[in-house]
Amino acid sequence: MSDRTSADATPPSALGDSIAQGWSDRDELPPADWGRRTSSRRTGTVWLFALLITAMAMAHAWLTDELTDQAFLAWATIFTAIAFQALPFLVFGVALSAVLTAFVPASVYRKFIPQNAGRAVPVAGASGAVLPGCECASVPIAGSLIKRGVAPAAALTFLLAAPSINPIVMIATAVAFAGQPEMVLARFVAGLLASVVIGWIWVRFGKADWLKLPSRTHAPGASRWQIFRESMLHDIMHAGGYLVVGALAAATLNVMVPREWLLAVAEAPIISVLVLALLAILLSICSEADAFVAVSLTDFSPTAKLAFMVIGPIVDLKLIAMQAGVFGWRFVARFAPICLVVGLASTFLIGGLLL
Amino acid sequence: MNRIAQGLTLVLLGAAALTATVPTNLYLNWVKAGFGPFLVGAGAVTVLLGVLVIVAELRGESSALDQSEATPEHAHGAEPDGGAAFDGAREHDRAVAEEYGDGGHGHDHSRAPKVAWLLLLPVFAVFVIAPPALGSYTVESTGGSSGPPPEEQSSGGFNDALTEADAGETVSMAVQEFVMRAWIDEDREMAGRDIELTGFAVPDEEGDGWYLARLQMACCAADAVVNRVEVVDDGPAPEADSWWTVRGSWVEPEGELSDVSDHQFRVEEREEVTDPPDPYE
Numbered sequence: 001m002s003d004r005t006s007a008d009a010t011p012p013s014a015l016g017d018s019i020a021q022g023w024s025d026r027d028e029l030p031p032a033d034w035g036r037r038t039s040s041r042r043t044g045t046v047w048l049f050a051l052l053i054t055a056m057a058m059a060h061a062w063l064t065d066e067l068t069d070q071a072f073l074a075w076a077t078i079f080t081a082i083a084f085q086a087l088p089f090l091v092f093g094v095a096l097s098a099v100l101t102a103f104v105p106a107s108v109y110r111k112f113i114p115q116n117a118g119r120a121v122p123v124a125g126a127s128g129a130v131l132p133g134c135e136c137a138s139v140p141i142a143g144s145l146i147k148r149g150v151a152p153a154a155a156l157t158f159l160l161a162a163p164s165i166n167p168i169v170m171i172a173t174a175v176a177f178a179g180q181p182e183m184v185l186a187r188f189v190a191g192l193l194a195s196v197v198i199g200w201i202w203v204r205f206g207k208a209d210w211l212k213l214p215s216r217t218h219a220p221g222a223s224r225w226q227i228f229r230e231s232m233l234h235d236i237m238h239a240g241g242y243l244v245v246g247a248l249a250a251a252t253l254n255v256m257v258p259r260e261w262l263l264a265v266a267e268a269p270i271i272s273v274l275v276l277a278l279l280a281i282l283l284s285i286c287s288e289a290d291a292f293v294a295v296s297l298t299d300f301s302p303t304a305k306l307a308f309m310v311i312g313p314i315v316d317l318k319l320i321a322m323q324a325g326v327f328g329w330r331f332v333a334r335f336a337p338i339c340l341v342v343g344l345a346s347t348f349l350i351g352g353l354l355l
Numbered sequence: 356m357n358r359i360a361q362g363l364t365l366v367l368l369g370a371a372a373l374t375a376t377v378p379t380n381l382y383l384n385w386v387k388a389g390f391g392p393f394l395v396g397a398g399a400v401t402v403l404l405g406v407l408v409i410v411a412e413l414r415g416e417s418s419a420l421d422q423s424e425a426t427p428e429h430a431h432g433a434e435p436d437g438g439a440a441f442d443g444a445r446e447h448d449r450a451v452a453e454e455y456g457d458g459g460h461g462h463d464h465s466r467a468p469k470v471a472w473l474l475l476l477p478v479f480a481v482f483v484i485a486p487p488a489l490g491s492y493t494v495e496s497t498g499g500s501s502g503p504p505p506e507e508q509s510s511g512g513f514n515d516a517l518t519e520a521d522a523g524e525t526v527s528m529a530v531q532e533f534v535m536r537a538w539i540d541e542d543r544e545m546a547g548r549d550i551e552l553t554g555f556a557v558p559d560e561e562g563d564g565w566y567l568a569r570l571q572m573a574c575c576a577a578d579a580v581v582n583r584v585e586v587v588d589d590g591p592a593p594e595a596d597s598w599w600t601v602r603g604s605w606v607e608p609e610g611e612l613s614d615v616s617d618h619q620f621r622v623e624e625r626e627e628v629t630d631p632p633d634p635y636e
Contacts, residue, residue: 042412045359052475053367059483067484070492077486079384082574083477087372088393091400132405176573226416233408236401237361237474239469240368244473254577258496285578292573325470 024200051071071255079251082318085286086136087244093137094239097144098231102224106148112152120154121199125192128161129248135163135319136243142233143326146213153206157199160339163287163313164191173309176291182354187291190310190350194343198314201338214327235326242325246318250284257282273351276304278342280312287313287325303351310347314339356467358412364404364474371481372398381481383633384488386575422425488634491557491595495561496583517544520629525602526547529636530569530582537584537618545605552620553600553631555591557583565592567601574636578633588622601625 043170067073113121114120142159163169177183222230265275276297285293290312294305315336325333356364375381378395386394388567480486515532530552536545554569568583570576587606593599606619 041357042359045357045363045394049360049363049367056479056482061466063483071496073486073494074489074496076480076484077385077489078577080477080484080486083480084375084382084394084578085390085575086371086385086478087368087401088397091397095400172573226411227409229404229411232404233361233365234467236365236404237471241468241470241473244476245470248473248476250577255496283577284573286576290578291386291444293578298364325468 049062050142057241066163068141075251079247082247082250082284083244086247086318089242089286090140090236090240091134094140094232094235095237096137097140097235098228100141100144100148101231102228104148105341109148109150113154117151117153117203118128118200121157121203122152123194124154124158125151125161125199127194127197128164129167129188129192130159130161131162131166135316136239139319139322139326140239143213143235144231146211150210151197152202152211153177153202156202157195159200160195160314161192164195164310168292169287169313173286173291175296180302185305186302186350186354187309188305189354190306190311190343190346194314194339194346194348196217197346198338198342201342208330210331210334212331238325239286239322242321243318246284246316246321249317249321250282253282261279263299266297266304272300272304273307273344273347276300276308277311277340277347280308281316281340283312284316284318285312302355303347306351306355307347311343314343356471358408358470361467361471362412363410364407364408364471365401367405368397368474369401369403372401375481378616381485383538383635384486384576387572388633388636391576421621425574426617440453447479455557456591489570489576489579490555490634491568493570493579494557494566494583495560497581502541513540513544517548517550520548523549525550525551527553530554530567531551531571532574532636533584533620534618538612541612544609544635546607548604550620551602552584553598553628555584555596555598557633558592558595563592566617567599570635576635583617584620585617587619588620588625590625593627598628598631599625 023233024163113123138159141162142155145155153282169183170188173187174181266272276294283293287309290309294308297305297308300308320332320336323335327335361484372394375385376391376398382391382394395568513532513536515536516526516528517532517536526548528550533545533550533552552567554567557566557568559565566583567586568581570579571582572579586601588601588603601620601622602624603620603622606621608615609620
């Protein structure tokens with residue numbers, strides 16, 4: 001026993017390694033030891049974190065002032081900014097989703113959301129216009145809606161519509177594009193249209209087994225608060241880890257891709273739309289802020305800016321990573337391309353009509 | 356990742372959010388000041404959740420939940436973290452996870468995926484790197500100002516410090532307001548006015564002049580937009596990223612306002628300031 005404890009507590013070369021190591025070792029031990037091994041694992045975990053905190057304190061004392069590379073610091077700033085900007089939304093989203101899971105009985109959804117998936121989709125799209133929250137919040141909420149028996153297509157429509165057309169986003173767009181109400185209208189119509197059409201496509205072609213959803217049937221004895229706690233923990237751990245992946249990718253691209261490259265293509269009519277759609281995917285800016293970035297891309301056409309604001313809330317690196325955490329990669333590999341294609345089609349249509 | 360690790364990670368993450376907001380103003384380097392209360396709230400909730408998870412785990416509470424939930428093939432393991440029971444069937448579960456994603460078995464929710472360890476990265480970022488506000492590096496690498504807004508030339512309808520100030524008074528303007536006026540105010544109301552601007556110095560890479568710049572942020576540093584003015588003065592260019600309050604006047608351009616790439620500002624007086632509490636505007 002004592003060797004095991006010390007083995008767990010030795011400085012790991014990497015966090016994941018030490019944990020994986022612990023797992024495979026334990027397969028060889030006899031069942032009688034299981035209870036004790038758990039307590040030694042706990043001790044090991046606590047030691048690991050103690051070590052980690054000590055290492056951070058030492059690094060804080062000696063390393064912090066040595067980090068002076070400008071490009072690295074700019075990258076770190078943007079990474080931290082994305083992560084902490086999303087944190088309140090993530091916590092709000094998982095808390096709301098935990099409330100839905102623990103305190104709202106499934107019958108309520110059956111009352112308000114039509115059973116027929118085809119009719120539920122527009123209802124879900126319209127309800128996206130009511131609930132403020134950005135994409136980080138809507139991923140766990142959509143997950144818990146599906147678990148509560150809402151048709152997946154409707155929950156996915158909500159997932160797309162909520163960050164695209166919620167009141168805060170519309171106000172931010174109106175502020176950014178002051179004097180251009182047609183841009184606000186175009187964003188609302190194109191975002192809603194794309195969400196509803198994607199929902200209908202999912203009704204028609206979607207398969208249930210593409211969605212990985214933990215079938216969390218809670219023990220009968222669990223109190224509502226325990227379910228609430230477990231649901232929040234589960235969602236934060238799944239969506240949060242991937243949020244960090246998305247923030248890492250977005251910060252890297254934000255620092256590495258020079259703006260001049262973008263400006264070089266701003267003149268070409270269709271290509272410029274595609275380039276801004278790609279930029280929206282790469283930058284992963286929160287939908288409540290993307291209008292301000294769009295308005296700053298002054299060399300691009302209004303339709304290209306619309307693409308930036310329609311695609312950003314429905315497909316971006318951060319979202320893809322978070323959706324993978326909640327719904328699985330099999331889902332994302334199908335869902336993200338559909339969103340991109342439908343979002344672009346909607347942009348060209350509405351942009352052509354209104355802008 | 357077992358439950359103790361999950362709880363401790365949440366406590367550290369929440370502590371990082373609280374450290375950046377309550378005892379320090381670090382968060383202003385990354386997000387809008389308005390996010391402060393939300394970050395405090397999110398940090399507090401995260402810490403609380405982490406503590407609750409650890410307490411429940413130590414009291415062995417989740418053991419009961421897991422036991423009644425475990426499928427028969429794993430029911431022999433009654434460990435509080437559900438982990439050891441998971442071990443025996445680990446290979447099998449991994450195959451299932453590859454097929455259906457890691458929730459395939461539905462009973463393993465006491466474990467978090469390995470990717471959750473990444474939640475410690477923002478913690479490292481706050482405590483070890485403490486990233487500073489974006490500065491001259493960003494101004495240089497984005498190639499200067501964002502350019503004039505595309506709207507039709509406007510006159511009047513501005514809602515900034517200049518509108519409210521009396522004619523003779525020195526007007527303290529945001530760099531953002533200044534460049535906006537400079538580009539689109541066809542009435543050229545700024546001409547001949549005494550103006551005060553605050554920003555950081557960005558030495559000109561090619562010449563020996565310098566720019567006074569300020570980053571405009573809508574939400575977080577990822578969407579920061581550069582606003583800068585070219586400074587016209589006799590003194591030597593100050594060190595990059597030093598903060599200055601300058602008093603002077605707009606150099607009115609000859610031709611079309613929107614054709615100017617960087618508007619110029621003639622500085623009469625300049626004074627170094629310690630970094631303003633909020634580096635963005």
